[in-house]
Amino acid sequence: xxxxxxxxxxxxxxxxxxxxxxxxxxxxxxxxxxxxxxxxxxxxxxxxxxxxxxxxxxxxxxxxxxxxxxxxxxxxxxxxxxxxxxxxxxxxxxxxxxxxxxxxxxxxxxxxxxxxxxxxxxxxxxxxxxxxxxxxxxxxxxxxxxxxxxxxxxxxxxxxxxxxxxxxxxxxxxxxxxxxxxxxxxxxxxxxxxxxxxxxxxxxxxxxxxxxxxxxxxxxxxxxxxxxxxxxxxxxxxxxxxxxxxxxxxxxxxxxxxxxxxxxxxxxxxxxxxxxxxxxxxxxxxxxxxxxxxxxxxxxxxxxxxxxxxxxxxxxxxxxxxxxxxxxxxxxxxxxxxxxxxxxxxxxxxxxxxxxxxxxxxxxxxxxxxxxxxxxxxxxxxxxxxxxxxxxxxxxxxxxxxxxxxxxxxxxxxxxxxxxxxxxxxxxxxxxxxxxxxxxxxxxxxxxxxxxxxxxxxxxxxxxxxxxxxxxxxxxxxxxxxxxxxxxxxxxxxxxxxxxxxxxxxxxxxxxxxxxxxxxxxxxxxxxxxxxxxxxxxxxxxxxxxxxxxxxxxxxxxxxxxxxxxxxxxxxxxxxxxxxxxxxxxxxxxxxxxxxxxxxxxxxxxxxxxxxxxxxxxxxxxxxxxxxxxxxxxxxxxxxxxxxxxxxxxxxxxxxxxx
DNA sequence: GCAGACGTCA
Numbered sequence: 001x002x003x004x005x006x007x008x009x010x011x012x013x014x015x016x017x018x019x020x021x022x023x024x025x026x027x028x029x030x031x032x033x034x035x036x037x038x039x040x041x042x043x044x045x046x047x048x049x050x051x052x053x054x055x056x057x058x059x060x061x062x063x064x065x066x067x068x069x070x071x072x073x074x075x076x077x078x079x080x081x082x083x084x085x086x087x088x089x090x091x092x093x094x095x096x097x098x099x100x101x102x103x104x105x106x107x108x109x110x111x112x113x114x115x116x117x118x119x120x121x122x123x124x125x126x127x128x129x130x131x132x133x134x135x136x137x138x139x140x141x142x143x144x145x146x147x148x149x150x151x152x153x154x155x156x157x158x159x160x161x162x163x164x165x166x167x168x169x170x171x172x173x174x175x176x177x178x179x180x181x182x183x184x185x186x187x188x189x190x191x192x193x194x195x196x197x198x199x200x201x202x203x204x205x206x207x208x209x210x211x212x213x214x215x216x217x218x219x220x221x222x223x224x225x226x227x228x229x230x231x232x233x234x235x236x237x238x239x240x241x242x243x244x245x246x247x248x249x250x251x252x253x254x255x256x257x258x259x260x261x262x263x264x265x266x267x268x269x270x271x272x273x274x275x276x277x278x279x280x281x282x283x284x285x286x287x288x289x290x291x292x293x294x295x296x297x298x299x300x301x302x303x304x305x306x307x308x309x310x311x312x313x314x315x316x317x318x319x320x321x322x323x324x325x326x327x328x329x330x331x332x333x334x335x336x337x338x339x340x341x342x343x344x345x346x347x348x349x350x351x352x353x354x355x356x357x358x359x360x361x362x363x364x365x366x367x368x369x370x371x372x373x374x375x376x377x378x379x380x381x382x383x384x385x386x387x388x389x390x391x392x393x394x395x396x397x398x399x400x401x402x403x404x405x406x407x408x409x410x411x412x413x414x415x416x417x418x419x420x421x422x423x424x425x426x427x428x429x430x431x432x433x434x435x436x437x438x439x440x441x442x443x444x445x446x447x448x449x450x451x452x453x454x455x456x457x458x459x460x461x462x463x464x465x466x467x468x469x470x471x472x473x474x475x476x477x478x479x480x481x482x483x484x485x486x487x488x489x490x491x492x493x494x495x496x497x498x499x500x501x502x503x504x505x506x507x508x509x510x511x512x513x514x515x516x517x518x519x520x521x522x523x524x525x526x527x528x529x530x531x532x533x534x535x536x537x538x539x540x541x542x543x544x545x546x547x548x549x550x551x552x553x554x555x556x557x558x559x560x561x562x563x564x565x566x567x568x569x570x571x572x573x574x575x576x577x578x579x580x581x582x583x584x585x586x587x588x589x590x591x592x593x594x595x596x597x598x599x600x601x602x603x604x605x606x607x608x609x610x611x612x613x614x615x616x617x618x619x620x621x622x623x624x625x626x627x628x629x630x631x632x633x634x635x636x637x638x639x640x641x642x643x644x645x646x647x648x649x650x651x652x653x654x655x656x657x658x659x
Numbered sequence: 660g661c662a663g664a665c666g667t668c669a
Contacts (some may be wrong), residue, residue: 042660098660098669099660102660103660105660106660123660133660134660135660136660138660138661140660140661141660141661144661188660188661189661190660190661191660191661193661193662194660194662195661196661196662197661197662200662218661219661220662220663221661221662221663222661223662223663224662224664225661225662225663225665226662227663228663228664230661230666250663251664252663252664253663253664254664255663255664256663256664256667257664258664259663259664260664281664282665282666283664283665284664284665285665286664286665286666287665288665289665289666290665290666312665312666314665314666315665315666316666317664317665317666317667318665320666321666334664347666349666349667350666350667351667352666352668353666353667354666355668356666356667356668357666358666384667384668385668387668387669388669389668390665390666390668390669391668391669392668394669414669415667415668415669416667416668416669418669419668419669420669421669422668422669423669448669450669451669453669454669459664557667559665602663635660641667656668
């Protein structure tokens with residue numbers, strides 16, 4: 001009987017089938033005796049992601065053997081329910097199997113619970129698993145994953161007095177793992193790959209490479225890990241030389257190369273690999289489409305999209321989002337409609353990516369039609385979706401609606417607050433941003449670096465120097481958050497514009513990362529406002545080093561000299577421009593737009609649709625106060641646009657003056 | 660027991 005049941009269970013390919021068979025077995029009362037059958041049921045439920053059903057079965061069993069425990073714990077881990085796995089593990093009243101220990105270590109590694117992982121040593125010793133290769137490899141993997149925790153480091157750095165114990169406990173997981181690895185008598189491919197992968201994750205390609213070279217036999221995983229490490233840092237040169245040297249490649253390897261070249265924007269190279277590879281899959285196609293979308297080539301993207309044999313949810317969201325990001329809301333909408341006909345179930349990430357694509361250009365309609373859909377509205381409960389909706393409305397200029405959505409959300413997390421604070425700051429609603437930040441602290445919600453950036457930029461808008469200083473201090477001292485260049489640039493701007501040039505300069509000198517052009521740029525601008533030639537010279541000379549090709553810096557400096565009547569110096573800067581062959585700065589986005597519009601006006605625009613024209617014009621409307629133009633799709637671009645409208649910026653005037 | 664490739668708010 002049991003054999004037949006076992007066999008029947010084996011044929012269950014869907015959760016629905018399994019549930020009905022399970023029900024049948026319960027009714028006929030034929031399963032309570034067999035551990036084997038119960039175990040199979042638990043494992044199947046877990047495989048279908050229904051761990052709650054598995055747990056119900058598990059809880060009904062009075063005498064559980066180690067295999068049953070193992071199945072349940074492993075089921076949780078398989079479904080990324082790591083904390084559930086661990087709490088069940090703690091309840092175990094029988095000696096665990098090595099498989100179970102290995103599963104639990106996997107969970108601890110993903111949770112980055114380093115201390116608990118260390119605590120496992122005793123148990124492993126007691127159960128006699130310390131020479132078990134399976135367990136040893138899992139231990140290494142666990143510690144390797146814990147190696148990147150820096151919250152421990154934050155606490156550590158904040159300690160007034162560091163004693164031996166605290167120093168010892170700061171030995172990172174990576175070092176524990178390495179020690180373990182070095183002391184192993186018998187290492188296999190898995191041990192090697194785990195350690196290498198740990199270094200790759202940490203970004204230490206040198207050590208990763210050393211180990212890789214020392215590895216006696218290299219399997220596919222090892223090669224792929226190395227290649228992905230190089231593509232991650234954009235070193236396509238090394239990646240491709242490894243690729244060439246590889247004795248075997250799978251589809252994943254080829255895809256790594258495609259993804260790498262797409263990331264650095266070398267689409268022709270990516271396409272060449274795509275054409276050459278023996279066997280493509282959905283991922284290869286989707287990556288190529290994404291590459292074309294990012295480079296603005298929607299034609300080619302759509303061509304591949306229509307050509308590809310099967311599409312998944314990601315493919316659809318890439319293409320739909322691609323239209324939205326490139327200012328084609330109606331094409332996005334149309335594609336969304338055909339997506340719905342496919343009957344594919346959408347997920348929260350799908351919604352998120354559409355919202356984010358639309359919010360970049362302020363397209364509300366597409367999102368609203370997705371969300372008003374019966375499938376879409378289910379995701380209103382997802383905090384992340386709500387957050388991106390807030391962001392969307394804010395970016396579209398509808399701060400009231402953004403604020404309404406924010407107020408409606410009852411589980412506001414730090415992300416939610418951050419989004420709203422940034423939104424207020426960008427709209428110049430300084431008091432509201434600051435109030436919200438204070439409110440957040442009253443409710444004991446811990447801010448992160450983005451929250452601080454938001455409140456600092458609010459201070460910047462409002463010229464709140466003292467508040468800015470206080471928040472910056474709070475961020476670094478109380479919350480131990482390392483400021484990024486953006487934080488510094490913001491602070492320099494706040495201080496500089498209020499005339500505290502010395503203090504701003506000191507702040508730059510105290511930076512632990514190399515100051516970027518944004519930081520020195522803020523300094524230069526502030527020096528201009530306060531006519532401080534000496535400080536301007538310092539900032540400008542740094543800027544010339546970082547971005548010698550940016551004409552704006554030379555122009556600003558020469559304007560400062562000119563204001564002081566120092567004509568010799570003005571001439572000197574001019575000659576500098578000639579010396580460095582600095583071209584006119586045409587890099588800023590609105591100038592690109594202007595020239596795009598110019599193209600329509602002057603040339604053939606038959607390939608350009610109304611959407612795009614409308615989109616560009618609406619941007620121009622905002623940025624350049626294009627006079628007398630009303631947004632209307634039916635207007636003929638030639639009749640409404642005249643290139644002479646496009647020379648409104650004061651920067652451009654300076655440009656013309658100088659060259 | 661190890662790895663990798665596509666869409667995710669501030």
